[in-house]
Amino acid sequence: MTKNSIMRTIAAVCSVTFLAIVGYAQDKPIKKDLKFTIIPKNINNPYMVIQSGGAMDACKELGIEGKVVGPSEAGASAQVPYINTAMTQRQNAILIAANDPNALVPYLKKAMGQKISVVTLDSDTAPEGRSIFINQASAEGIGQSLVQTLAKEIGSGGDFAILSATPNATNQNTWIKYMQEELKKPEYKDMKLVKIAYGNDEDQKSFTETQGLLQAYPDLKGIISPTSVGIAAAARYISSSPYKGKVALTGLGTPNQLRQFVKDGTIKEFELWNPADVGYLAAYAAAQLASGNIQGKEGETFAAGKLGTRTVGKDGVVLLGPPTVFNADNIDKFNF
Amino acid sequence: MSQHQTSTRRLARRVSWETILALLLLFAVVGGTFLNKDFLTAENWSNLLANFVEIALMALPLSLIVITNEIDLSVASMLGLSSSLLGLLWEYKLAMPLAIAICLAVGALCGALNGFLIVRFRLPSLAVTIGTLALFRGFAYIILGDKAIADFPPEYTGFGIGVIPQTFIPMPFVLFIVLALIFWVGLHHTTVGRSLYAVGGNQTAARFSGVNISRLKMLLFIASGVISALAGIVFTFRFSSSRADNGTGFELSAIAAVFLGGVTVQGGKGTVTGVVLSLLLIGVINNVLTLADVASEILRIVTGSLLIISILLPNLIASTRERWRLMQRQREIAKLGAASVTK
Secondary structure, eight states, X not given: OOHHHHHHHHHHHHHHHHHHHHHHHHOXXXXXXXXXXXXXXXXXXXXXHHHHHHHHHHHHHHTOEEEEXXXXXXXXXXXXXXXXXXXXXXXXXXXXXXXOTTTTHHHHHHHHHTTOEEEEESSOOOGGGOSEEEESSOHHHHHHHHHHHHHHHHTTOEEEEEEESOTTOHHHHHHHHHHHHHHTSGGGTTEEEEEEEEOTTOHHHHHHHHHHHHHHOTTEEEXXXXXXXXXXXXXXXXXXXXXXXXXXXXXXXXXXXXXXXHHTTSBSEEEEOOHHHHHHHHHHHHHHHHTTSOOSOTTOEEEOGGGOEEEOOGGGEEEOOOOEEEETTTGGGOOO | OHHHXXXXXXXXXXXXXXXXXXXXXXXXXXXXXXXXXXXXXXXXXXXXHHHTHHHHHHHHHHHHHHHTTOXXXXXXXXXXXXXXXXXXXXXXXXXXXXXXXHXXXXXXXXXXXXXXXXXXXXXOHHHHHHHHHHHHHHHHHHHXXXXXXXXXXHHHHHHHHOBOTTSOOBHHHHHHHHHHHXXXXXXXXXXXXXXXXXXXXXXXXXXXXXXXXXXXXXXXXXXXXXXXXXXXXXXHHHTTOBOTTXXXXXXXXXXXXXXXXXXXXXXXXXXXXXXXXXXXXXXXXXXXXHHTTOOHHHHHHHHHXXXXXXXXXXXXXXXXXXXXXXXXXXXXXXHHHXXXXXX
């Protein structure tokens, strides 16, 4: 070996080592050939479609083979066969929006026992059923801001109602709880919650429930519907009824669904986080878990692509951020 | 001679429907094995068998009810009521065996209410059980509201998700096998069982031959209530979750399995073997399609089509036979007519 070639070899080895060290320090690598199963609450729910789409985008960026499967109805037990199937297919991670906080836990535990990483998004299970939960926004923040928005529109006085999803929907019930907390504040003493109606996240039922509310409470000043199915159905009814312009409507919904009602004045403002980002963040968290870079412990940080670096909070919760408020001025900037 | 002929024909038809089901099942299993390398694993079969156990339990008494030309649409609501009640009683710190016994007793009461309305007032079971479908589900919501109870003791939830040691057979499935055997013996090897066919075939004739139809139907609806309550208990432990909406819509799956199993809508026909085969067939098809990542809407289309075919096919066969017989008779009459004219 000539002296020259020895030098060249040393240089090459050094540079490779150096690159490896730098690479490690900057960004822990994501394993190759990972396979993810994404299980939405139910598969034909437009909101869930967007959320799963975001997760699939992240999978594509990371070179992960992802797939979206799930039940057509959002029953407590309907997701279990899909969890079992993911185990049988030896997937590396399950991303799931849980239909029930408890019913899935024994099956998810079994999956984690088989070294499958479990991330919940949108709706959580009991903490022992997953490593990380991607929370779209803090429940407290949502409850407060929905009441604030409505108060702004109806001048802090009068009767209002809530049009929710099913009576046992985890999310909706938590948000409603925080709305009620917020209402205890003195500035809302003239606002009265007269009824919580349940549209079961079915369009027809939500429509007739809205109709029923307005007939039963002729003095109703406003409706808060913290569900995308509910708010769209309520908007459709109000916009074609004599109540249009007299009853304020706000809540959580998607811009594409509510664009026409914002433009025709039925809705002044509504809120939502970007569901695609929820899915995207969940897929990144799952990839980091499946690669062994994080364990879901409080204080761990991980890279989440275009969303930057995120920190795991208490109980393995990762927060996406505050919701976006949509109104006539900004709605055309969003397409989902 | 002709009587002998019809009875052999009936026998042939009955055997053939179960044979068709068995062949379809074989076909589905072989197809599944070829389509997916994970299909024939112990773990997968464990999931497959556990998946439909509540529906399978409810389908057993339901088959007998349909054989007597009645129906019970309230089974899934009784499941939900039993599940909610179990949760409530457990929350009130009742001993689990006592809570289970109370749930079964309430199931019997619900079934007795169905039976009473149908037998005593001669009301159509379709209408009565549509009513109690809503009524019992309503009770479930009154009991539990929007709450969910989840902290069941591990020895019971262990039964729900566990398998028999060293095998892949889920514990709740054993319960189904035992009950299926009891129903099989009861329907095919006892006088009571045979009288069910008589009631479904011709109620008046059955009454004249000394069958106590009212008592029989009452017993069937009570059995349906008890077993639906049992299914509710199994469901609760399998998912360690007691909720008022548990099992919503299961009645349709149970009825589908009964019809596909060869129990006819008109009553008087059907076997336990047929129903068990159809349950397995639906279970395997669902499993194979899920493993192949087929969307769940497609899955429903497949089950729906199977159900329609299962009702349509025997009817088509019967009507073609009938038409053929008519044609033959007309030909004979024509021949006779021609003969008399030539005379």
